Structure formats: C-alpha cells, structure tokens
Amino acid sequence: MTPITRSxxxxxxxxxxxxxxxDATKTIPEETWQALEExxxxxxxxxxxxxxRFIIVTDQELKQKLRAHSWNxxxxxxxxxxxxxxxxxxxxxxxxxxxxxxxxxxxxxxxxTMAGYRxxxxxxIVHGPRGQSSHxxxxxxxxxxxxxxxxxxxxxxxxxxxxxxxxxxxxxxILGLTPxxxxxxxxxxxxxxxxxxxxxxxxKVRFDLEHVVERI
Amino acid sequence: MTPITRSxxxxxxxxxxxxxxxDATKTIPEETWQALEExxxxxxxxxxxxxxRFIIVTDQELKQKLRAHSWNxxxxxxxxxxxxxxxxxxxxxxxxxxxxxxxxxxxxxxxxTMAGYRxxxxxxIVHGPRGQSSHxxxxxxxxxxxxxxxxxxxxxxxxxxxxxxxxxxxxxxILGLTPxxxxxxxxxxxxxxxxxxxxxxxxKVRFDLEHVVERI
Numbered sequence: 001m002t003p004i005t006r007s008x009x010x011x012x013x014x015x016x017x018x019x020x021x022x023d024a025t026k027t028i029p030e031e032t033w034q035a036l037e038e039x040x041x042x043x044x045x046x047x048x049x050x051x052x053r054f055i056i057v058t059d060q061e062l063k064q065k066l067r068a069h070s071w072n073x074x075x076x077x078x079x080x081x082x083x084x085x086x087x088x089x090x091x092x093x094x095x096x097x098x099x100x101x102x103x104x105x106x107x108x109x110x111x112x113t114m115a116g117y118r119x120x121x122x123x124x125i126v127h128g129p130r131g132q133s134s135h136x137x138x139x140x141x142x143x144x145x146x147x148x149x150x151x152x153x154x155x156x157x158x159x160x161x162x163x164x165x166x167x168x169x170x171x172x173x174i175l176g177l178t179p180x181x182x183x184x185x186x187x188x189x190x191x192x193x194x195x196x197x198x199x200x201x202x203x204k205v206r207f208d209l210e211h212v213v214e215r216i
Numbered sequence: 217m218t219p220i221t222r223s224x225x226x227x228x229x230x231x232x233x234x235x236x237x238x239d240a241t242k243t244i245p246e247e248t249w250q251a252l253e254e255x256x257x258x259x260x261x262x263x264x265x266x267x268x269r270f271i272i273v274t275d276q277e278l279k280q281k282l283r284a285h286s287w288n289x290x291x292x293x294x295x296x297x298x299x300x301x302x303x304x305x306x307x308x309x310x311x312x313x314x315x316x317x318x319x320x321x322x323x324x325x326x327x328x329t330m331a332g333y334r335x336x337x338x339x340x341i342v343h344g345p346r347g348q349s350s351h352x353x354x355x356x357x358x359x360x361x362x363x364x365x366x367x368x369x370x371x372x373x374x375x376x377x378x379x380x381x382x383x384x385x386x387x388x389x390i391l392g393l394t395p396x397x398x399x400x401x402x403x404x405x406x407x408x409x410x411x412x413x414x415x416x417x418x419x420k421v422r423f424d425l426e427h428v429v430e431r432i
Contacts (some may be wrong), residue, residue, distance in 0.1 A: 004226055004371040006251035008219040013258040013368075022357045035222035041425050042229040044366055046380050050423055056431045103421045136352060140402075143356045144378075147363025150260055152229075155220040155371075162360075164262050175432075186356075207266055209257050215272045216391075 004155075014204065016154035019161045019189070022078040023196035028191060032156055033081060036190070040083075041153040044146040047121050049099050051091065051138040052145065053182055055084040063176070069170035070187075075161045076122055080191030085145055086182040087138035091125045108161060135183065142185040153190055163187040220371075230420065232370035235377045235405070237413035238294040244407060249297060255368040257360040267307065267314050268361065269398055271300040271391055277298040279391070285386035285402075288324070291377045296407030300387060301361055302398040303354035307341045316330055335365075351399065358361050358401040369406055379403040 028036075040054050057063055058081055059080035066084075067076035076082055088095060100118050103112040111118075124130055130137050150160045164186055170178070193200050217310075256270050273279055274297055282300075292298055304311060314431035316334050320327040327334075340346055346353050366376045380402055387393070387400035409416050 002373050003224040004220050006372065007249065008257070009368055009371055010251060010254055012219055013255055013364075016260070017262075018260060024336060032222065037425060037429050038226055039229055039260055041421075041422050041428060042226070042232075043363065044232070044378060046232060046378075048234075048421055050428065054429045056429060059432055062432055097286050102423060106419055106421045116370060118347075124299060140359045143359035144363035144366075147259065147360035147365075148229075148288075148367045149363075150360075150363045151367045152225055155218075155225055156222065157218050162260060162262075203322055204258075205264055205322045206289060209253060212257060212266065213253050213270045213272060216275055216278055 001167070005205065009155075012154040012157075013151065014167065015157070016150065016160070017200060017204065019075065019159040019191075019193045019197060021194040022075055022080070022159065022161075022189065022191040023194040024078040028080045028158055032158065034155065036152060036158065037147065039151055043148045044138065045141040045144060047099075047125070048069055048103070049096070049118045049125070049141075051088040051089075051095070052142055053086045055086055057084065059083040061180045065174055066166070066171060069174070070163060070166040072170075073165065075163065075189040076187075078191070079161070079189035080214060081189075082150070083188045083190060084112075084184050085142040085186045085188070085190070086177050087135070087142045087185045089135050089138075089178075089181055091131065091134035091138065092179040093122055093126055096121050096126065131136070139185040146186055147190055149188060158190055159193045161189045163189060221266065225371075228370040228373075229367065231373070232376070233416060233418075233420065235291065235375040235407075235409045235413060236293055236415045237317065237409040237410040238296070238377075238405065238407040240294040240376065242296060242408040244296045244374055248374065251323040252368055253290065256361055256365055259364045262353065262359060263315075263341070264319070265307075265312070265337070265341070265357075267304040267311070268358055269302045269402075270361070273298040273300065281390055282382070282387060285390070286379060286382040289379065289381065291379065291390055291405040292403075294407070294410075295377070295405035297405075299404045300367070300391065300400050301358040301402045301404070301407060302391070302393050303351070303358045303396055303401045305351050305354075305394075305399045307350035307354065308349065309342055311337055312337050312342065317389065355401040362402055362404055365404060374406055375409045377405045379405060
C-alpha cells in the first residue's frame with residue numbers, strides 16, 4: 001500500500017544537502033527531469049491558485065548571465081537544470097478568474113457554480129489584508145514548491161541547492177518577467193554533486209528533535 | 217540506487233489532496249508519525265538556520281480552542297495530528313550564535329573558525345535589508361517545511377490539509393508563543409481522509425504543464 005518505506009524517505013532526506021559544487025559534465029536524464037517538472041506542477045498552493053511559473057534554465061549563456069547576479073555562485077552555471085520560481089507580483093480579479101475558468105473546465109461545471117468560492121478568494125487575496133502584500137503571499141507559495149521539489153529530487157537521487165542569494169530585479173529583467181507581472185521569488189539549482197564537494201561528507205547540522213518539535 | 221520510482225513519487229502526489237473531512241476515529245501510528253517528525257527536522261532552510269518550532273497538537277481540548285480561531289474549520293479538531301509551524305518573529309545575533317555553537321559542536325570545530333560565516337549571516341538576516349522583514353524570511357522557511365511535510369506524508373499515505381486560514385495572534389496567545397519570540401506562520405492538519413469526503417474523488421485542478429513550466 002505505502003509506496004515508500006519510512007527508511008527510504010528518511011535516508012533520502014539524510015542524503016540530501018545543499019550542493020556547493022556540481023559536476024558540470026553531468027546532465028539530469030530527460031525522463032527524470034520530466035518527473036520533477038510534474039512534481040512541481042502537482043505542488044499544493046493556497047486555494048489551489050498556483051500563482052507561479054517555473055522557469056527552467058539549461059542554456060549555458062543564460063546561466064552565466066544569471067550567475068553574475070547571484071553573488072557569482074558556481075552552482076548557477078555548473079548545475080544541470082536551474083529553476084527560477086517566479087511568482088505573481090500582485091493578485092488580481094483577472095488571475096482569480098483564470099483559475100475559476102480552468103477549474104470549471106477540469107471539473108465540467110459552470111464557472112457560475114463557483115461564485116461563492118471566487119468571492120471569498122477575491123475578498124481575501126485581492127481586496128483583503130493579504131491583498132496588500134499579495135506578492136509575499138505568492139512568494140510563500142513558491143517556497144512550498146521549493147520544499148516539494150527538493151524532497152522529490154532527493155527521492156530520485158538528484159542533487160539540489162536552494163538559492164536566495166540573487167538580485168530579483170536583475171533576474172526579472174533578464175528573464176523578461178516584469179512586463180508579464182511576475183518576479184523571481186527563489187531559485188534552485190539541480191544536478192549531480194561533484195566528487196570534489198567536501199560538503200557532501202560533512203555531518204548534517206540540525207537542532208535536536210526535542211529542541212524543535214513540541215508535542216502538546 | 218534510487219529509493220523510489222518516478223511513478224511512486226508522482227502517484228503519491230496525485231493521491232494527495234487538501235483533505236476537507238478527516239476520519240476523527242483514525243490516529244496516525246506512532247512509528248509513522250515519528251518518521252514525519254524526523255522529516256520535518258531534516259527540512260532545508262536558508263543558511264541552515266532552522267528558525268522554527270514544530271508544535272504538534274493532539275490534545276482534543278486544545279484543538280477545539282484553536283479551531284475557534286481557524287474559521288471553525290473541522291480539519292483542526294478532526295485530524296489526528298495538527299502541526300503549527302511557528303517561526304522566529306525577529307532574527308537576532310543571539311539566534312545566529314545558537315546556530316553557530318550547535319554547528320561547531322556537531323562538526324567538532326571551534327566556533328571561531330566560523331566567524332566569517334557568522335558575520336555574513338548577521339549582515340544579511342539581522343542588520344541587512346532582509347533583517348527589516350526577518351519575520352517574513354522566517355515564514356518563508358516554514359513553507360519549505362510545509363512543502364516537504366506534505367510530500368513526505370503523501371509518500372507514507374498520510375493525508376494532510378495545509379491551513380492559512382487562522383488568526384496568528386490568537387494562536388500565539390493560546391500556545392504561549394509570543395514571550396518566546398515565536399509566531400504561528402502556517403499550519404497543517406494530518407491524519408486520514410473520511411470516506412464521506414467527496415473532494416477526494418474530484419479531479420485534481422492544475423494548470424497545464426506547458427502553461428506553468430517554461431524551458432529556456
């Protein structure tokens with residue numbers, strides 16, 4: 001019944017680490033990468049709104065351009081696939097309507113049947129208190145995708161390195177995100193660790209479970 | 217080598233949905249829950265700082281109290297384990313020092329050897345631009361944990377429902393988080409779906425892969 005054992009899950013999460021040096025000669029096989037793209041698409045989000053685009057950069061020249069705005073971190077250009085998690089800069093009624101239209105199509109119902117749901121979302125994410133900072137709400141959703149992605153990759157034995165150290169405004173310019181209403185929220189390099197990456201062998205640093213988990 | 221097949225991963229993510237009705241008579245077995253707690257602890261975070269506490273609520277009376285401040289959503293009280301992802305309200309040099317001390321202990325080195333790393337983190341997350349909104353930086357990290365948790369749970373065939381619809385200030389009061397410098401960032405109910413939950417059978421709504429994934 002259970003598709004994975006507890007130890008398979010935990011050993012994968014133990015195997016994972018923030019890869020500092022990727023082996024630039026190794027490429028993620030297409031079928032493995034397709035599964036990771038599907039995993040990204042299946043990420044849960046608030047209300048199911050999916051306020052994101054996943055920009056997958058494999059073009060070497062483009063990676064170099066992005067690296068220049070990423071504290072020159074080698075992971076950007078040496079990884080196999082570089083993922084930019086772009087999110088909506090502002091939620092609007094139009095975005096909610098796109099989602100409602102798509103949901104209606106998938107579920108074979110009329111959009112009108114979802115008027116209550118539509119109104120609730122608009123009241124909250126567009127005109128409500130969270131509408132004031134909907135870019136932040138969107139960014140948080142991208143971090144769910146990031147968490148899902150890194151775990152999925154580890155389970156398929158693909159290495160990753162999450163990246164917050166980059167200049168979003170420069171990324172937005174290079175990737176043409178601004179006119180489309182998107183902004184780069186966070187990134188993740190994916191590929192295979194280099195044998196020379198000494199960080200792979202260092203013991204993982206986590207606070208003790210008793211320190212961060214509290215049962216009430 | 218790979219601990220899981222692509223189809224095991226994707227079928228688990230397809231199986232997952234935001235559970236609306238939990239079977240209140242079912243409890244997650246202790247060994248399964250322990251694995252999920254370990255998965256939470258293994259979540260990656262920015263700089264490895266782990267600015268969180270995972271509050272696991274199983275006490276029925278407390279669940280009811282929280283439900284009253286969660287738009288009265290039944291998932292809060294009907295689930296088996298209710299997780300409150302609490303994050304640091306403000307990053308400080310003291311928090312960075314706790315992490316440095318722990319890292320030094322785990323890796324068997326002197327904290328002094330990490331002075332550069334310490335300085336970089338403080339310059340960024342405490343005194344830098346991100347220090348102004350470090351509560352938001354912390355909250356984003358909690359969403360990585362949320363993404364990891366929901367995927368891990370699905371792989372172990374545990375149902376979840378992420379919850380943003382709650383009053384953080386009330387949660388902070390009830391759980392005594394404020395004096396400790398923490399605040400409730402997001403929550404997740406975990407347990408087993410009720411057979412009466414019609415949402416389980418609805419087709420999953422996702423934008424087409426071609427719409428949200430862009431390869432460059």
